[in-house]
Amino acid sequence: MTTPYTGQGPDQSGFFGKFGGCYMPESLMPALQDLEHAFNIIRHQPKFWTEYRQILTDFVGRPSPLFYAKNLTAYAGGAKIYLKREDLNHTGAHKINNCVGQILLAKFMGKTKIIAETGAGQHGVATATVCALFKMNCTIYMGETDIQRQQPNVERMKLLGAEVKGVRKGRGTLKDAMNEALRDWISNVDTTYYLLGTGAGPHPYPTIVREFQKIIGIEARHQILLKENKLPDALVACVGGGSNALGLMHPFLQDPDVKMFGIEAGGKGTDSGEHAASITKGRIGVLHGNLTYLLQDSDGQILEGHSISAGLDYPGVGPEHGILFETGRVTYAAVNDEEAVQAFQLLSQQEGIIPALESSHAIAYAIQLAKEMQPEQTIIVNLSGRGDKDLDTVKKYLAGASA
Secondary structure (H helix, E strand, C coil): CCCCCCCCCCCCCCEECCEECCCCCHHHHHHHHHHHHHHHHHCCCHHHHHHHHHHHHHHHCCCCCEEECHHHHHHHCCCEEEEEEHHHCCCCECHHHHHHHHHHHHHHHCCCEEEEEECCCHHHHHHHHHHHHHCCEEEEEEEHHHHHHCHHHHHHHHHCCCEEEEECCCCCCHHHHHHHHHHHHHHCCCCEEECCCCCCCCCCHHHHHHHHHCHHHHHHHHHHHHHHCCCCCEEEEECCCCHHHHHHHHHHCCCCCCEEEEEEEEECCCCCCCCECHHHHCEEEEECCEEEEECECCCCCECCCCCCCCCCCCCECCHHHHHHHHCCCCEEEEEEHHHHHHHHHHHHHHHCCCECHHHHHHHHHHHHHHHCCCCCCEEEEEECEECHHHHHHHHHHHHHHHC
16 A cells, blocks of 8 residues: 655655656746745745744735634534634635745845736736735736636736736637746746745646645634644545645644545546546646646647636646645535535525535535534534635526526
């Protein structure tokens, strides 16, 4: 049996076992090496982490609460369900944790322009927010499809002073936005910092993003011990690129009794060809500079992902999730669009909390999981974002379903 991975990666070449690495054009290698060097300097400086935590406290509003969802627990019947309320962060999602860390890193490196990609718009809003705070020029790449379904976030980015560049190539979603951001970076690497928003991409980005998102799990561990006097029995988080899941899970990886579940977007069904379940239905390949699980055809061409949630339709997953899957430390499953919309409505009505559609995938799975567990057991769900941005999408979906 394979020994479970407990979070000790990556190695010096940026690999988590066989996953990860840095498969990028030679023109970007010096920039990535400079980034790694700068990160390795600041990560060992207490004054850096002091500033990071101060901004998270005074600007973001951390720590985010750990909320006992008693009504949802009663509805499910079984284990207690706790929600890690990342939706209450300034800008409405977990993305701001990473953006605060990376804008400080960009400042340390002397960069003057920030570029980023976004799908659901939450990373774009968070990036535009920290750029406003630090008075840096900001350009956000966003697929045209996502611009149409996430219009409120587009307007927020513009209000914050960012330039939003629509991407028409491909399906006009997150993968295509990431491609364009990388092209921009290649052309302007000397002055530009690429603020990548997910746990994927070339080394050292998966490590950088994870380290800035670990605050979620560090807080949750402390909070659950205060509330229950024991560690949780299970953790549940949605997985697109996978940063919110890693943020919650990483501080628990060395606790073998804590089971972990990563929930991918099942779209219209994992056998329909319209989903974004990269681990559940994908194969290993290279995309955006790292070796990981991807949605591919028989010729190895990258397929388009589909999800009702704009933040989960990426056709790949961060490389650290690859080793977590292969070693069996995390169990991965898929929740489809219909189940996610039902959970979106259910949490809103049961607890007065409107979750992001991304987070709704995790909520749907947690309800089923709770039913299989005992009342004295506990589940922590990462409520990674709030659902204001998704109201129009859900409205259209329900109208179509009832037609």
